[in-house]
Every structure is written in C-alpha cells, then in structure tokens.
Amino acid sequence: MIQTLLNHRSIRKYKSDPIPENILSEILQAAVRGSNTGNMQVYSIIVTRDAAIREQLWEQHFKQDMVKQAPVHLTFCADFNRFNKWCELRNAEPGYDNFLSFFTASVDAVIAAQNAALAAEAHGLGICYLGTVNYNTERIIEILNLPKGVVPVAVLSLGYSDEQNELTPRLPLEAVVHYEKYHDFSSEDIQKIYLETENSEFTKNLILENKTDNLAQIFTQKRYTKANNIHFSKHLLRVLENQGFMNHGE
Amino acid sequence: MIQTLLNHRSIRKYKSDPIPENILSEILQAAVRGSNTGNMQVYSIIVTRDAAIREQLWEQHFKQDMVKQAPVHLTFCADFNRFNKWCELRNAEPGYDNFLSFFTASVDAVIAAQNAALAAEAHGLGICYLGTVNYNTERIIEILNLPKGVVPVAVLSLGYSDEQNELTPRLPLEAVVHYEKYHDFSSEDIQKIYLETENSEFTKNLILENKTDNLAQIFTQKRYTKANNIHFSKHLLRVLENQGFMNHGE
Numbered sequence: 001m002i003q004t005l006l007n008h009r010s011i012r013k014y015k016s017d018p019i020p021e022n023i024l025s026e027i028l029q030a031a032v033r034g035s036n037t038g039n040m041q042v043y044s045i046i047v048t049r050d051a052a053i054r055e056q057l058w059e060q061h062f063k064q065d066m067v068k069q070a071p072v073h074l075t076f077c078a079d080f081n082r083f084n085k086w087c088e089l090r091n092a093e094p095g096y097d098n099f100l101s102f103f104t105a106s107v108d109a110v111i112a113a114q115n116a117a118l119a120a121e122a123h124g125l126g127i128c129y130l131g132t133v134n135y136n137t138e139r140i141i142e143i144l145n146l147p148k149g150v151v152p153v154a155v156l157s158l159g160y161s162d163e164q165n166e167l168t169p170r171l172p173l174e175a176v177v178h179y180e181k182y183h184d185f186s187s188e189d190i191q192k193i194y195l196e197t198e199n200s201e202f203t204k205n206l207i208l209e210n211k212t213d214n215l216a217q218i219f220t221q222k223r224y225t226k227a228n229n230i231h232f233s234k235h236l237l238r239v240l241e242n243q244g245f246m247n248h249g250e
Numbered sequence: 251m252i253q254t255l256l257n258h259r260s261i262r263k264y265k266s267d268p269i270p271e272n273i274l275s276e277i278l279q280a281a282v283r284g285s286n287t288g289n290m291q292v293y294s295i296i297v298t299r300d301a302a303i304r305e306q307l308w309e310q311h312f313k314q315d316m317v318k319q320a321p322v323h324l325t326f327c328a329d330f331n332r333f334n335k336w337c338e339l340r341n342a343e344p345g346y347d348n349f350l351s352f353f354t355a356s357v358d359a360v361i362a363a364q365n366a367a368l369a370a371e372a373h374g375l376g377i378c379y380l381g382t383v384n385y386n387t388e389r390i391i392e393i394l395n396l397p398k399g400v401v402p403v404a405v406l407s408l409g410y411s412d413e414q415n416e417l418t419p420r421l422p423l424e425a426v427v428h429y430e431k432y433h434d435f436s437s438e439d440i441q442k443i444y445l446e447t448e449n450s451e452f453t454k455n456l457i458l459e460n461k462t463d464n465l466a467q468i469f470t471q472k473r474y475t476k477a478n479n480i481h482f483s484k485h486l487l488r489v490l491e492n493q494g495f496m497n498h499g500e
Contacts, residue, residue, distance in 0.1 A: 001251040001254055001368070001369075001372040002276060002280060002369060002372055002373075004251055005280040005283055005284075005365055005368065005369055005372075006279060006280060006283050007283075008283050008284065008285065010285055025423075026252060028423060028426075028427055029256060029423065030252060030255040030256060031426075032420050032421075032423065032426055033255055033256050033257075033258050033420070034255075034258065034364065035258065035260055035367070035377075035378075035379045037381050038381075038469065038473055038474060039418055039420075040469065040474075041420065041421055041425065041426060043426065044426050044427070044428060044432070045426055045427050045428070046428045046429075046430075046431065046432060047427060047428070047429050047430070048429075048430055048431075049429075049430070050430050053430055053431065081434070081435075082425060082435055082440070082443070083469075085435055085437075085440050086440050086443075086444055086466055087466045087469070087470055089437055089440055089441070089466075090463075090464045090465070090466035090467065091463065091464075091466075091467070092464070092466035092467040092469065092470040092471070093470055093476065094470055094476075095470060095474070095475060095476020095477070095479050095480070096474070096476075096479065098479050098480055098483040099483040099486060099487055100384060100479050100482045100483040100486055101474075101479055101483075103356075103384060103486065104381060104384060106353075106356070106357075107356075107360050107403065107404060110357050110360040110361060110364070111360060111363075111364050111379075113361075114284065114360070114361045114364040114365065115255055115364065115368075117285070118251070118255065118365075118368065119251075119252055119255055122251040122252055122255075123252075127285075128285075129285045129361075131287050131288075131354060134350060134353060134354060143431075144431050144432050145431045145432045145433075145434075146432050147432065147434050150432065153357065154357060168289055170282050170283070170289075170291065171282075171291055173275075173278060173279065173282065175291065175332060176278075176281075176282055176291060176293065176294050176295055177278055177294070177295050177297060178294060178295070178296045178297070179296075179297050179298075179299075180296075180297070180298055180299070180300050180303055181296065181298070181303065181393075181394050181395045182294070182296060182394050182395045182396050182397065182400065183395075184331070184395075184397050185331075185332055185335055187335075187339055190332070190335050190336050190339055191339070193332070193336075194336055213340075213341065214340045214341075214342070215340070216336055216337045216339075216340035216341075216342035217340065217341070217342040219288065219290065219333075219337070219342065220337055220342040220343055220344055220345060221342070223288055224288060224290075224345070224346070224351075225345060226343065226344075226345020226346075227345070229345050229346065229348045229350050229351055230345070230348055230498050230499055232350045233348040233349040233350040233351075233498055234498055236349060236350055236353065237349055248480050248483055248484055249480055
C-alpha cells in the first residue's frame with residue numbers, strides 16, 4: 001500500500017480497454033468508505049462511459065485527449081440535493097444552502113475521489129485529476145444535468161495506462177512540513193527549497209520552450225495567470241450562488 | 251490495499267504511545283506524493299506533537315478529547331505563502347490572492363491529507379478528521395502562526411487506537427453513484443435509499459436520545475443547524491478575506 005502511495009504518477013495517455021465491472025464497483029465502494037462529515041455522505045459520483053457524453057465533457061476540459069481516451073470519467077460533486085430532499089420528506093428544515101455546507105461537502109467529495117484514485121491504482125489502473133473542472137463548471141453542470149445543491153469539485157480520468165512516466169520530482173519535505181507551528185520562510189530558505197527544481201534539465205528546457213526568464217514566470221505568465229484566476233474565481237463564485245450555496249441571510 | 255480502504259473506521263480514543271519517527275516520515279512522504287495542481291505543491295502540513303500547543307488546539311476543536319490524547323495532530327493547509335515568496339524573488343508577479351487559488355489549493359491539501367490518513371492506517375494507526383477546523387479557523391490560524399496566504403482546511407488526529415469500532419454503515423451505492431449523467435431522486439427513491447439507515451436500532455436509539463421525531467431532524471435541529479451553518483459560513487468567508495484569497499479586482 002505504501003508503495004502504491006509513493007509511486008503515484010498521473011497518467012495522460014490511455015488504452016481504450018474497458019475497466020471490468022467488478023473492478024469499477026470496488027473502486028466506487030472504496031470511494032464511499034472514506035471519512036465524511038457526520039456520515040451524511042453529501043457527495044455524489046457521476047460515472048461517465050458513454051463516448052458522446054465524454055466528447056461533450058472533453059470540450060469543457062480544454063480538449064485534453066485523456067477525457068476521450070480513458071474509458072471511465074468520474075465527476076465527484078459536493079451534493080446536498082439528495083440530503084435536502086430527504087430532510088424535506090421528514091419535516092426537517094434543511095439549512096445547507098451556504099458556503100460552509102458547500103466547503104465541507106467538497107472536502108468529503110475529494111476524500112472519496114482520492115480513495116477511488118488509490119483503489120484504481122491498486123488495481124493497476126492509471127488516473128489523472130482534471131483541474132479544469134473549476135474552469136468550465138457551468139457547462140459541466142449542464143452536460144451532467146446537475147440539479148441545484150450539486151457542484152462538481154474533482155474529476156478523475158480512469159483507465160489502463162498507455163505511457164511510461166517517471167516519478168514527478170517534489171520539493172524537499174521541509175518546504176511543506178512545519179513542526180509544532182508554521183515557520184515562515186526567509187529568502188535564503190526559499191532559495192534552498194527551489195534550488196534542485198530550478199537547476200534540473202527538465203526545468204531548463206521548460207524555460208527555453210516558454211521563453212521566460214525563469215520557472216516562476218512560467219506559472220505567473222503562462223499557466224496560472226492573474227487574469228485567468230480572477231476570471232475563473234468569479235465564475236466559480238457565480239456557480240456557488242446559482243447552485244444555492246451562498247444564502248447567508250441578512 | 252483495497253482492504254485498508256474498505257475497512258476504514260474513524261478512531262476517537264487513542265493510546266498515548268508515540269508514533270515512531272520513521273513511520274511519521276513515511277506518512278508525510280505519502281502525503282506529498284499525491285496529485286496536485288501544476289506540481290506547485292501549494293499546501294502545507296503542520297505536525298503538532300507538543301502537548302501545550304495541542305491543548306490550545308483542543309480548545310478550538312470543541313474540546314474533543316482525541317486532540318489531547320492522540321500523539322500527533324496534523325493540520326493540512328491551503329498555502330500560497332511559500333509559492334508567492336518564491337515568485338517575488340524571481341521577478342514573477344503572483345496572481346493567487348483569489349478564490350480559485352484558495353479552492354484548488356484546498357483540494358490539493360485534502361488529497362495530501364487522505365494519502366496521509368491511508369499511509370497511517372496501512373501502518374496500523376488510527377485516524378480521525380476534525381471538521382471543527384472550519385469552525386474556529388481564526389483562532390487556529392493564530393495558534394499555529396499561519397501567515398497570509400495560508401488557511402487550514404483539514405485536520406487529522408493520528409495515533410494508536412484505544413477502541414474497537416464497528417464499520418459505520420453507508421447508504422446503498424445507488425444513493426451516491428449516477429451513471430452517465432445525474433438522475434434526480436423521486437420521493438420513492440429517497441424512501442428506499444434511507445430505509446435501512448432509518449430502521450436500524452442505532453438510529454432508533456439516537457432518536458430517543460435526541461428527542462426528535464426522526465433522524466433527519468437530528469441533523470437539522472441538533473448537529474448541523476441552519477443558524478450555526480450561516481454563522482460559520484460568514485466566519486470562513488471572513489477568514490478567506492483576511493488571509494488574502496478574495497481579491498477579485500473591480
């Protein structure tokens with residue numbers, strides 16, 4: 001198990017081989033066994049195998065080929081719709097149309113997603129998260145018929161890998177782990193933490209390709225720009241509003 | 251591995267035995283191997299073992315005993331502080347003071363948390379998530395010295411279990427899994443989905459204890475009330491504002 005955790009690689013090329021039903025079922029069972037708030041299970045998992053629907057989703061996921069290639073596309077949603085319907089049938093007034101409810105449901109959806117990812121990897125499958133779920137959320141909601149109270153928050157491509165990937169390098173553990181309390185970073189700390197990453201051949205080639213001065217500028221100028229982040233932040237907050245998660249009274 | 255996933259129980263009583271360094275180190279390594287957005291690793295993990303700091307945290311986590319009992323308390327944070335400092339050193343203007351950046355960093359922090367949880371369970375340790383992290387976030391930020399750009403989003407208690415728990419029942423898979431697209435629930439569907447849960451002895455005793463008419467009312471009237479949800483939603487949005495994640499221009 002530890003080896004599966006330590007050997008994770010995101011897979012972006014897939015064979016068309018389907019995933020056997022019993023394996024898919026075990027992946028879904030593993031997903032719902034994850035920890036969740038108050039055992040309310042306020043999340044849902046949309047399993048999309050239909051090629052035509054996956055093609056529609058592919059458009060919204062910035063046309064990343066894996067959405068069409070991988071036989072299974074899993075959309076994990078924060079979901080209070082079912083829970084609210086149950087409360088209403090039981091003469092219990094639901095109070096879950098707010099940001100806290102969305103956020104806790106999102107955390108639970110991601111825990112379920114990561115359990116599914118690991119169960120898949122334990123079965124020799126490849127997985128990849130698609131962050132694009134936060135970019136075209138409105139259209140994805142339409143395509144998957146998500147009702148009010150439901151917001152997609154994590155997406156996995158799932159299938160048999162058609163590529164051999166090296167392990168992606170990570171920053172040294174001291175970049176991420178703090179003991180007892182947070183110890184903020186001096187400029188020297190930052191230099192040290194990023195030294196190996198910045199000096200790698202991989203990074204040097206990336207900088208040449210991107211025509212920037214350094215690696216940090218690839219992130220700020222090309223991949224995750226301020227203008228895009230603001231645009232998609234507004235979009236995501238609008239989605240929360242429209243899906244009924246921003247009612248905080250007066 | 252599948253067995254570890256399927257046999258998860260949240261543990262709320264712990265022995266005081268410490269976690270060996272090599273096991274803790276492996277848990278942290280497993281955490282950082284999880285998928286993350288653009289390999290930016292915009293999260294951090296605060297490992298708190300000091301009893302005095304854990305006592306302060308215990309107060310904020312609604313005095314749940316496990317915070318004092320469990321030898322290790324892990325706080326997973328959405329963290330753009332380190333990344334922003336690096337960008338600034340490299341003449342790259344960071345644009346990560348917005349809701350999208352917070353949300354994607356939160357998803358990555360939760361993936362890391364769930365990897366840590368599973369690595370711990372693979373080593374025979376018990377874990378429990380503490381949802382209270384979203385309730386007293388402001389005070390937790392003070393106690394752990396979290397700078398601007400850092401928000402705690404998931405907390406784990408970690409240690410050797412001092413209780414024997416049954417597996418918590420889950421709703422049938424069809425309550426959570428939708429094929430191809432979302433299929434909304436009729437009243438009959440809802441009745442069927444909740445039938446077993448509502449008829450269990452456990453639920454019947456819970457209703458007697460809570461003096462409500464039914465299980466749904468325990469959630470809406472006792473555990474997760476509308477008034478509390480609105481109160482903590484405003485608190486959480488204020489935290490995002492104060493920690494610098496709600497700047498969306500004009």
